[in-house]
Amino acid sequence: MMRRITFFLVAIATMASLVTLVAPAPGQADGQSAAPYVTEMPPGYRDWRWISSTHEAGNLNSTGALLGNDVAINAFREGKIPFPDGTILAALHYKYVPSDENNAIFGQVQSFVPGAPTNIQFMVKDSTKYAATGGWGYATFVDGKPADAASMKSCFPCHEKAKATDDVFTRYTP
């Protein structure tokens, strides 16, 4: 009985090690999938500067802020296309909801604000590592966990349509 439990524990430990070995390093692409994507959140993104905000109406009913690291902000301000390696864009998405507090004061349904978070998406520029997807690694996190590889396959084919601005939809808002 004891031998069986020991074997079982060793087997679990071995499996855990293998998982660690095959998991991509922080910020690295998942080399196994056809479309490499980013599986670790870039640290400190919530302290990055504001690029712009968007509202997607209709089924998405989403509002979001695009933040960028220093490389991103400088590139936007200088109009650098393509974006240099090291650029990281963070799109923070939320439900688009009326602000009951504000509207009570204004006396009408006028004010809309970010509600519950829905996901956070990143674009990481590394023209070598992510050459297969236009030099950008894509990432989606829901509740802090990366989306599955299959769902990430639609990022590049859509962003590629914004080729004139290096696959980036958002413009810098002064």
Next chain:
Amino acid sequence: MMRRITFFLVAIATMASLVTLVAPAPGQADGQSAAPYVTEMPPGYRDWRWISSTHEAGNLNSTGALLGNDVAINAFREGKIPFPDGTILAALHYKYVPSDENNAIFGQVQSFVPGAPTNIQFMVKDSTKYAATGGWGYATFVDGKPADAASMKSCFPCHEKAKATDDVFTRYTP
């Protein structure tokens, strides 16, 4: 003739000096008006961190981002009410417009973004200097120029309705 021109130039120079003397120092309140307000843009505000975004529908048809200096960001994250002296909030407002570029790609009118800038408003916390208006100095800039004092009289009476959150409407978006 020369004496007259010299007198004229001296008179202009004297007037210019007087204007400089009576103009408020950068970031200081206009002590002459009943409701003190801020007449100089706090420097570097576009590099401040993102607090949240809002959309005001209806006649305003506005979208805006609220940015805050370090004191502001820390206060929001720690839930400090009232906000400490030194807090500065910057509300950057724009026309709320559809993104023709994005919508062409999405195949429907779905995407709304900041259009032309309309104004930038500030709230500067100094509980002594701005004691008459809840400790906040208010500011509105259009094309970089401060709005007239009369138009600023409506700021405090409306913001005061958000007394539970120290006259600040916007919530921090995580």
